[in-house]
Amino acid sequence: MVSIDEVARLAGVSTATVSRALSGRGRVSEASRERVRVAAASLGYVASASASSLASGRTRNVGVLVPFLDRWYFGAVLGGVSAALMRRGYDITLYAATPDAAERRDLFDTFLRRRRVDAVIALALELGPDETGRLSELGVPVLAVGGPHPRLPALPVDHFAMARTATAHLLSLGHTRIAYLGAGPEFDLDFHVPEQRRRGFEQALADAAVPVAPELLEAADFTIDGGFRAATRLLARADAHPTALFAASDEMAIGAILAARERGVRVPEDLSVIGVDGHELGEFFQLTTIDQFPRRQGERAAEAVLARLEPAASAPSVSRELPFELVVRATTAPPPARP
Amino acid sequence: MVSIDEVARLAGVSTATVSRALSGRGRVSEASRERVRVAAASLGYVASASASSLASGRTRNVGVLVPFLDRWYFGAVLGGVSAALMRRGYDITLYAATPDAAERRDLFDTFLRRRRVDAVIALALELGPDETGRLSELGVPVLAVGGPHPRLPALPVDHFAMARTATAHLLSLGHTRIAYLGAGPEFDLDFHVPEQRRRGFEQALADAAVPVAPELLEAADFTIDGGFRAATRLLARADAHPTALFAASDEMAIGAILAARERGVRVPEDLSVIGVDGHELGEFFQLTTIDQFPRRQGERAAEAVLARLEPAASAPSVSRELPFELVVRATTAPPPARP
DNA sequence: CTGAAAGCGCTAACAT
DNA sequence: ATGTTAGCGCTTTCAG
Numbered sequence: 001m002v003s004i005d006e007v008a009r010l011a012g013v014s015t016a017t018v019s020r021a022l023s024g025r026g027r028v029s030e031a032s033r034e035r036v037r038v039a040a041a042s043l044g045y046v047a048s049a050s051a052s053s054l055a056s057g058r059t060r061n062v063g064v065l066v067p068f069l070d071r072w073y074f075g076a077v078l079g080g081v082s083a084a085l086m087r088r089g090y091d092i093t094l095y096a097a098t099p100d101a102a103e104r105r106d107l108f109d110t111f112l113r114r115r116r117v118d119a120v121i122a123l124a125l126e127l128g129p130d131e132t133g134r135l136s137e138l139g140v141p142v143l144a145v146g147g148p149h150p151r152l153p154a155l156p157v158d159h160f161a162m163a164r165t166a167t168a169h170l171l172s173l174g175h176t177r178i179a180y181l182g183a184g185p186e187f188d189l190d191f192h193v194p195e196q197r198r199r200g201f202e203q204a205l206a207d208a209a210v211p212v213a214p215e216l217l218e219a220a221d222f223t224i225d226g227g228f229r230a231a232t233r234l235l236a237r238a239d240a241h242p243t244a245l246f247a248a249s250d251e252m253a254i255g256a257i258l259a260a261r262e263r264g265v266r267v268p269e270d271l272s273v274i275g276v277d278g279h280e281l282g283e284f285f286q287l288t289t290i291d292q293f294p295r296r297q298g299e300r301a302a303e304a305v306l307a308r309l310e311p312a313a314s315a316p317s318v319s320r321e322l323p324f325e326l327v328v329r330a331t332t333a334p335p336p337a338r339p
Numbered sequence: 340m341v342s343i344d345e346v347a348r349l350a351g352v353s354t355a356t357v358s359r360a361l362s363g364r365g366r367v368s369e370a371s372r373e374r375v376r377v378a379a380a381s382l383g384y385v386a387s388a389s390a391s392s393l394a395s396g397r398t399r400n401v402g403v404l405v406p407f408l409d410r411w412y413f414g415a416v417l418g419g420v421s422a423a424l425m426r427r428g429y430d431i432t433l434y435a436a437t438p439d440a441a442e443r444r445d446l447f448d449t450f451l452r453r454r455r456v457d458a459v460i461a462l463a464l465e466l467g468p469d470e471t472g473r474l475s476e477l478g479v480p481v482l483a484v485g486g487p488h489p490r491l492p493a494l495p496v497d498h499f500a501m502a503r504t505a506t507a508h509l510l511s512l513g514h515t516r517i518a519y520l521g522a523g524p525e526f527d528l529d530f531h532v533p534e535q536r537r538r539g540f541e542q543a544l545a546d547a548a549v550p551v552a553p554e555l556l557e558a559a560d561f562t563i564d565g566g567f568r569a570a571t572r573l574l575a576r577a578d579a580h581p582t583a584l585f586a587a588s589d590e591m592a593i594g595a596i597l598a599a600r601e602r603g604v605r606v607p608e609d610l611s612v613i614g615v616d617g618h619e620l621g622e623f624f625q626l627t628t629i630d631q632f633p634r635r636q637g638e639r640a641a642e643a644v645l646a647r648l649e650p651a652a653s654a655p656s657v658s659r660e661l662p663f664e665l666v667v668r669a670t671t672a673p674p675p676a677r678p
Numbered sequence: 679c680t681g682a683a684a685g686c687g688c689t690a691a692c693a694t
Numbered sequence: 695a696t697g698t699t700a701g702c703g704c705t706t707t708c709a710g
Contacts, residue, residue, distance in 0.1 A: 001454065001478070003703060014681045019705055026706085029679060049453035050398065051703035053389035054686045061432075061455075069421065070414035070619065070634075079408040082435040086442065091455060093400075094433045096421040103425065114388035115340065115687095116400075116430060139340070225623045255623075261600070280409065284564045284594075295409075342687060353697045358689055365690085368695055390687035393702045454703095 002043045011039035022047065049091075053115075061091040062305060063117035067125050069096055072280060073294050077123055077145065080298020088306055093117055097125055108134040119305040121145060122152070124193065141308040145301045146193065155301050155322065159193050159276075162290045162324050163200025164207075166274045167246050169288070169326055171208045174334045175244035175272060178205070179216040181230050181256060182248030194222075197248040197276065215239050220252050227255025235263050235271075243335035244272040250279035250289055257285055257331060268333035278327070286330035297322060341382045350378035361386065388430075392454075400430040401644060402456035406464050408435055411619060412633050416462055416484065419637025427645055432456055436464055447473040458644040460484060461491070463532065480647040484640045485532065494640050494661065498532050498615075501629045501663050502539025503546075505613045506585050508627070508665055510547045513673045514583035514611060517544070518555040520569050520595060521587030533561075536587040536615065554578050559591050566594025574602050574610075582674035583611040589618035589628055596624055596670060607672035617666070625669035636661060 008015045013032055020026040021036035028036075039045075053059045062085055066074050078094075085092050093116055095107055108131050112120070120135060124146025127135070132151045135142045144154040170178050180201050183194035205212055215237065220230035227247055234240055247253035253275030260267050267273055275282065278291030300322060347354045352371055359365040360375035367375075378384075392398045401424055405413050417433075424431050432455055434446055447470050451459070459474060463485030466474070471490045474481045483493040509517050519540050522533035544551055554576065559569035566586055573579055586592035592614030599606050606612055614621065617630030639661060 005703085015704075016682080016706080017680060020680090023705085027679060032679080044448075044452070046449055046452040048393070048703055049455040050389040050392035051686090052705075054387070054393050054688085055703075055705040057686075057705090059389065064433075068414075069418040070411055072409055072411070075407075075409035075414050078433075079435060082408065082433060083437070086435070086445070086450070089449075091450060091453070092433050094403075094417075094421060094431050096418060096425070098422070106425070109383075110385055110428075111425070111430060113383070113385040114430070116388040224620065228623070281563065284567070344687085354688075355690080355698080356696060359696085362689085366695060371695080387687055390702090391689075393704085394687075394689040396689095396702075 001048075002045045004045070004047065007036065007039045007043055007045045010043065011035045019047075058309075059116060059118050060089060061093055061117050062302070063093045063095055063112065063120045065095045065097050065120060065122040065125055067097050067123065073277060074123055076280075076294035077298035077301075080295035080300075081121060081302045082298070083295075084299040084302030084306070088302075088310075090118075090302075090306070104131070112138060118309055119143070121301050121305060127152075141305055143301055143305050145297060155297065155304060157292065157297065157322050158324070159196035160200040160203070162276055162292060163197040163246070163248065164204045165200075165324070165326055166276055166290045167201045167204030168207070169328070169332065170244040170246060170272060170274060171204060171210065173244070173272065173332060176210050177213070177216065177241055177243045177335075178210070179218065179234055179240065179242035179245040180248070181218050181220045181227055181234075181245060181252045183219060183221065194248060201246055201248075216242055220247075220255075222249045222252055224251045224255040224258070227252030228259045229255070231256035231259035232263070235259065235265060242271065244274070244332070247273065247275045250275035250277040250282050250287060253287055253289065253331075254279075254281055254285050257287070267331050270336055272332040272335070274332055282327070282329070288329045288332040289327050290324055291327050292322070292324045340387075341384045343384070343386065346375065346378045346382055346384045349382065350374045358386075397648075398455060398457050399428060400432055400456050401641070402432045402434055402451065402459045404434045404436050404459060404461040404464055406436050406462065412616060413462055415619075415633035416637035416640070419634035419639075420460060420641045421637070422634075423638040423641030423645070427641075427649075429457075429641075429645070443470070451477060457648050458482070460640050460644060466491075480644055482640055482644050484636060494636065494643060496631065496636065496661050497663070498535035499539040499542070501615055501631060502536040502585070502587065503543040504539075504663070504665055505615055505629045506540045506543030507546070508667070508671065509583045509585060509611060509613060510543060510549065512583070512611065512671060515549050516552070516555065516579075516581045516583070516674075517549070518557065518573055518579065518581035518584040519587070520557050520559045520566055520573075520584060520591045522558060522560065533587060540585055540587075555581055559586075559594075561588045561591055563590045563594040563597070566591030567598045568594070570595035570598035571602070574598065574604060581610065583671070584613070586612065586614045589614035589616040589621050589626060592626055592628065592670075593618075593620055593624050596626070606670050609675055611671040611674070613671055621666070621668070627668045627671040628666050629663055630666050631661070631663045 004015045004018050008018045018036050021028045021033040068074050119141040122144045144152040182198055218230040218234045220226035245256055247256055253273050256273050257267050260271050265271050275289040282289050343354045343357050347357045357375050360367045360372040407413050458480040461483045483491040557569040557573045559565035586595055592612050595612050596606050599610050604610050614626055614628040621628050
């Protein structure tokens with residue numbers, strides 16, 4: 001592998017100048033800079049990450065903590081993080097936080113403490129108090145993504161507002177018998193995503209002076225299968241008769257659509273369905289939803305940590321609020337005429 | 340951050356002994372080893388990755404090249420890679436290989452050349468010849484996952500055998516009008532996955548002396564939507580009349596099931612459907628499929644590179660062949676009785 | 679603006 | 695078995 005000395009020799013300067021020219025830190029004459037660039041390019045020189053990190057204390061690497069790798073949402077966010085980081089020359093080290101206790105200890109006590117990263121982005125993770133502490137002790141910026149976190153700086157995803165907007169859409173169509181598919185408090189993690197979405201749902205109803213009907217609430221686990229089963233239970237219940245359904249995730253909404261089809265309930269003629277997320281399958285099922293632009297969330301997260309790492313070079317302070325958007329497709333419509 | 344000197348002082352030994360005791364390389368008396376361990380633990384010492392890498396030339400880090408982060412299959416494989424690597428104390432650096440030409444150049448010319456990784460695992464990636472070259476020049480083991488690769492050592496995934504097995508299952512049920520959903524040669528990447536699956540399909544037919552009917556072949560792009568559209572075309576065609584359908588991916592198979600339902604074609608009574616992959620949604624749709632255990636593929640890939648990096652510590656040479664399995668669920672059955 | 683030189687924190691000979 | 699010591703390849707004062 002070609003080292004900095006060879007570049008220095010070829011360019012006729014010292015290694016210090018090579019370092020300065022290539023990194024952009026410190027001043028170098030335009031002439032030297034160009035000669036160094038040419039020399040480096042012709043030799044295919046790229047500075048060794050470990051040598052550079054050891055000397056500078058900066059790794060140009062960000063750690064990303066992910067609870068699941070095979071769920072669409074996290075993949076999408078991760079893609080955004082990766083794109084934004086690469087644009088700025090940063091690598092990303094992936095840490096999969098499995099539920100296994102021993103592996104988690106390893107992760108927080110060893111892997112993360114190797115000084116391999118300049119910052120950590122934690123995706124919608126359920127962190128124990130001790131784990132939160134470990135993260136803070138790392139001495140690098142930590143950012144949680146997925147909603148406000150009780151003890152960590154977080155990217156503000158407004159699940160409450162999203163749920164409220166979704167429910168308001170149903171209400172504006174004229175629905176009043178609106179079912180809710182989502183988790184009860186027992187499912188809540190640190191981010192309280194399920195709870196926030198449920199509160200947004202209830203707030204929208206309250207805003208419209210529509211009472212919450214307990215028989216229209218069904219617990220489900222945020223998967224297609226969970227949504228399918230919950231919707232099946234709901235539709236089988238004699239006292240329910242919803243004309244619309246708000247699912248706290250697109251996957252549950254899709255499960256509900258499939259459940260409705262199976263029971264001969266037409267969507268949206270007999271039942272309107274709306275979800276939340278912006279899941280890739282939403283398009284296929286023509287699902288009306290609240291898109292939270294997961295990829296953009298990832299990019300924002302990356303930009304936020306970069307802003308902390310390189311205050312100077314950063315974009316002119318992006319607005320803090322993360323965008324979301326009501327996407328009306330074909331699964332919502334006015335309620336059927338009263339029989 | 341606590342350094343090796345503090346540990347050495349606390350344990351009453353030299354830094355060299357600390358290094359030896361903690362890394363397991365070189366001999367250390369059991370007594371010293373224990374004192375070092377205690378000292379390190381009490382101080383919360385973890386060796387700096389960059390210092391260690393610079394001095395030893397080993398990074399304990401593997402790069403993983405991924406084409407898409409938001410597709411289930413890659414997430415699943417990545418999860419397996421990550422789990423196996425973490426078990427052995429390795430970190431993973433994620434490289435997202437986007438289609439963007441400039442970003443790809445950056446990736447291969449800069450990011451990968453920082454000597455940050457001891458090995459590279461490339462997941463079912465379409466690599467240009469120059470990119471393959473760049474990878475080889477890295478001077479570290481490179482492993483391709485996703486089928487035989489023309490110019491890189493690869494984990495052998497036998498798509499041909501999988502497709503053949505799937506088709507044979509349909510044949511054994513008594514089907515002879517078997518449709519095929521998949522890509523034509525024009526979709527082939529380096530791994531030729533689509534082509535291999537098509538050839539496996541044709542081979543199975545040949546084995547059973549069933550002629551290939553061109554009107555039963557439909558091109559699709561391996562997504563649910565693509566499968567849906569292709570199946571819709573197929574079912575609308577007057578001359579087709581398939582009693583069974585082999586989709587070269589589970590996602591297409593699911594699309595086909597949905598298309599059949601929509602047209603009132605019952606699965607499996609009127610049409611049997613089988614896929615390939617072992618996709619998470621297969622369970623929900625009760626899809627009969629060939630499971631290729633993507634997560635296990637990832638683990639195998641990780642084990643394979645680890646075996647090259649640490650020949651000694653490795654498992655007793657796992658068998659090379661990757662497993663796959665016919666999973667019979669509820670979308671396949673004998674063909675309907677002849678009218 | 680540029681070069682000399684002192685580390686960054688660890689590992690690996692080389693001694694002992 | 696353990697300590698001493700010379701780097702690993704860069705970055706960053708500090709002079710000039």
